[in-house]
Amino acid sequence: MTHQKQSYDPLNAADARLAILRMLKDDHQRLKSGFHEFAYLNSVERLEIGPPLIDVTCDLLEIYAALEEDIFYPGIRDFLSEPALVDEALIEHMTLKLLIAELRDLSSRKLGQCDAVFTVLGEYVVHHIHKEESGLFVLLGFAGPDWIEMLDAMQERRDELEALLEAGNRFIKQTEVRSPLNGDQPNSFNVDTPKTILH
Numbered sequence: 001m002t003h004q005k006q007s008y009d010p011l012n013a014a015d016a017r018l019a020i021l022r023m024l025k026d027d028h029q030r031l032k033s034g035f036h037e038f039a040y041l042n043s044v045e046r047l048e049i050g051p052p053l054i055d056v057t058c059d060l061l062e063i064y065a066a067l068e069e070d071i072f073y074p075g076i077r078d079f080l081s082e083p084a085l086v087d088e089a090l091i092e093h094m095t096l097k098l099l100i101a102e103l104r105d106l107s108s109r110k111l112g113q114c115d116a117v118f119t120v121l122g123e124y125v126v127h128h129i130h131k132e133e134s135g136l137f138v139l140l141g142f143a144g145p146d147w148i149e150m151l152d153a154m155q156e157r158r159d160e161l162e163a164l165l166e167a168g169n170r171f172i173k174q175t176e177v178r179s180p181l182n183g184d185q186p187n188s189f190n191v192d193t194p195k196t197i198l199h
């Protein structure tokens with residue numbers, strides 16, 4: 001589950017679009033691998049390996065969600081034939097965050113509780129990934145935002161969040177509440193705008 005930095009150096013907009021989708025699919029695969037690994041731990045391994053595996057998986061999920069919510073979804077929304085898919089994805093993210101918050105609050109790390117919440121989280125994540133890759137990604141044509149600018153912004157945001165995480169700041173919070181249903185969506189890739197941050 002250790003994140004290995006990928007090198008995305010696009011030559012043109014088409015390459016940048018593919019690099020963005022590959023970046024997100026790489027996250028999808030790492031997330032699924034984390035939940036799959038946990039599912040096959042025995043009871044002793046879950047006591048020893050389970051807690052750090054849960055933390056690493058939740059860290060990745062929070063960073064992934066921040067990239068999509070702050071940059072990817074706002075950038076592609078106006079170019080989708082079914083923009084409601086973005087609304088649905090944002091609502092799914094809200095559910096994922098509630099489950100992550102529950103895991104973070106389980107300070108006692110009771111085996112049964114933690115296992116159950118993490119298992120349900122995994123089911124939601126797999127569902128979200130399937131909908132995204134078979135629906136939203138498929139509808140995303142080559143016509144769209146400035147893919148190169150978006151890729152640069154996503155790489156910069158990831159580096160920023162990972163640096164904060166490495167400095168010991170684990171949890172992510174929203175500094176600006178944005179409802180997916182009221183059209184209150186940022187439309188810029190400027191990484192200095194209000195965004196999801198680690199604290």
